Amino acid sequence: MLYLYLVVTFLLDRVSKLLVVDGLPPGHSAPLIGDVVRLTHVRNTGAAFGILSGQTYFFVAVTVFLAGAILWFYHRSPYGRFINGVAAGLIVGGALGNLVDRIIWGFVVDFIDLRVWPVFNIADAAIVVGGAIMIIHYYRTVEADSPVGTETEEVSD
Numbered sequence: 121m122l123y124l125y126l127v128v129t130f131l132l133d134r135v136s137k138l139l140v141v142d143g144l145p146p147g148h149s150a151p152l153i154g155d156v157v158r159l160t161h162v163r164n165t166g167a168a169f170g171i172l173s174g175q176t177y178f179f180v181a182v183t184v185f186l187a188g189a190i191l192w193f194y195h196r197s198p199y200g201r202f203i204n205g206v207a208a209g210l211i212v213g214g215a216l217g218n219l220v221d222r223i224i225w226g227f228v229v230d231f232i233d234l235r236v237w238p239v240f241n242i243a244d245a246a247i248v249v250g251g252a253i254m255i256i257h258y259y260r261t262v263e264a265d266s267p268v269g270t271e272t273e274e275v276s277d
Contacts, residue, residue, distance in 0.1 A: 121202055122194055125209025126216070133217030133243040137229040149233060160233035165226065168244070176222050183219045187212045203257045210250030217243035 140161050144150060149160040166173035194208040218241075221228040230239040 121205030122191075122209045122212075125206050126213040129210055129213025129243070129246045130217050133214065133241060133246070134220065136231070136242050137217075137221065140229055140231040144231070156235065158233040158235065159231050160239050162230040162239045163225075163227040164230050164239075165228075168238070176226055180219060180222055183215050183222075187215045187219075203253065207250045207254035207257065210246040211254070214243035214246035214250065217241075217246075 140159065144159060144161040146161050146163055149158050151157075152159050165176065167179065172178065190208050190212055194204055197204055218228045228241065228243075230241045230244070232241060232245070233239045
């Protein structure tokens with residue numbers, strides 16, 4: 121599952137960004153669903169919300185390290201492979217999509233504009249959704265694996 125979700129996420133992200141780059145000049149916006157969702161072509165040289173702007177080499181290094189760590193963890197995890205595969209595939213596929221942008225263009229193309237949140241892309245959404253799935257899955261798995269009734273009672277004299 122991991123590699124299927126990774127490849128699908130990566131391809132959806134790349135194709136969508138190429139369509140935006142070819143069809144909408146930077147800084148321009150067009151309605152997608154009324155005025156609720158717009159396509160807005162933004163070039164982001166930073167991380168989320170534009171923090172650490174211009175630190176391309178830093179982001180490349182961090183992305184490679186974290187993607188490798190997630191893949192390593194996935195292959196060694198004793199927990200369910202399906203849910204972990206979905207989550208890890210979304211995270212790594214999204215990370216690689218943004219990594220390719222940074223390497224090729226020196227910035228990440230963002231374009232999904234909800235008007236009440238900073239503009240983002242499919243890779244960003246996949247990373248957030250994958251991270252949420254992973255956290256919820258591990259929380260539920262660890263909680264289910266915890267022995268019930270093992271608390272010790274304090275005895276007072």
